Amino acid sequence: MKQYLIKVYETRYFWSHLAKCDLKSRFRRSKLGLLWAVLQPFFLTIIMAFVFSTVFNQPLGEYMLYILSGMVVWDIVMASTVAGGSCLLCSEQYIRQFNHPITIYSLRYTVLNTITFMIEIIALIIWVLVYAPINLVFALMTLPLTVILLFFLAWALTTLAGYLNTKYRDYPQIMALLMQAIWYLSPVFFKEEMFMSRPFLKKMFQLNPLTHILDLIRKPFIYGEMPSITNYLFTIGTIAVLGLLAYRINKRNEKKIIFYL
């Protein structure tokens, strides 16, 4: 394990360079460049909040923050599970030439997605500044740890997705469907109250790791309070399970994967 991490570290110039190129090419052909990553969720939130608040009669300000925070977290989860599936296939040219650790290719995507996440968070910070500037104290205090946790979550998810997608080429379609189902079961846009109508839904809500991961952002940013211990335990537990799974799958398939590309 230690040896492995040393190898990952030794190739740092390579994968960080790839991530940098990805970031550049994502915004290459637009004048506003990186600013788009902030503006896009910023304006999308306005549209969505307008629609939702008219249809569901939610008070506008708070619900806007709710949607934006949901969207920002959901973006990194989706980017890791669905889009991240292509991480090994896209790196075929490198895998065929070098026996670097395979996880650096999922790491490359994770770095990119984490940076995108942090940029999108800026949009949230701007809205919080407008609605409840006092919340920023807790928000900025908890943010570093939250980003680190999300980074590891994303790395584990992307690694798993990468292996699955390489072996099963219909993975993205099936996963997109599955994630759609998970979206409906999670408080990404839906508010907590909507899950309380039935005991079953309530249980699902409480056991859903996404509920807790979302709370890591929402509690400080929107409600001005610290995330609970339960929130952290659920998140860390999820990362531990996924991380262990990713570790085992990687160990078993890392050498073989070249034959599947």
Next chain:
Amino acid sequence: MEECYIKMKDANLYYPSDLYNAMTLKQEVFSRLKLQKTKERLDDVHALKDFNLEIHEGERLGVIGFNGAGKSTLLKALAGLYPIRTGIIESKGKIRSMFELTLGFDMESTGRENIINRGLMLGGTPKEVAAKEEEIIDFAELGQFIDYPIRSYSSGMLVRLAFAISTSVTGDILLVDEVLSAGDINFQAKAKKRMLSVMDQAKILVLVLHDMSTIKEVCNRTILLDKGRIVADGKPDEVVKEYLSRLSN
């Protein structure tokens, strides 16, 4: 000082048949549930058979053989790209491989960006890569085109650039697969010279080549492969003769 070496003992390499029996998630689930008949499976391909080979420092090993004999597979196994199922491969020394040179270029980026890209890929630090940049541009004879996206390059320019970058980094153990020719006649002479000097610096060279005269010129030991086994091992002249006699049969 310890010497560089490569040791292969009873190595068996298979290409898993899963590759050709590719399944989708849907098929996997359905066949587990017995809703769908499992496809008839192809056998694994046995590419290297009980392979024994020792290469010591100072050796210039030429690998020859018919198509499909396992030459490239051998190189990729030595490079640590392909896993062996049983047996041992051990090596000491930094391994550098030159297989498909133009693989891994980003067509949208400029030549200069690609130099940095490849340089880092080959394990250099940003400083080392920057130091070699001018020399590479110079050797590849690209002039002002280096700042154009390589999408706009002719195939000759691309090969020249790839060749210049790949040969700018050396290692203790050099694995080369059919990359001696690049560009037009002028460049080819220059390329060969550079290639020979790179090969000279390496402590061990393993060279896969179909050009027998170069094999005789460069190598001091040659092995002939056939169907995943070594069938002849010795002085280049003798082994090439053996190969040619098999060829005429």
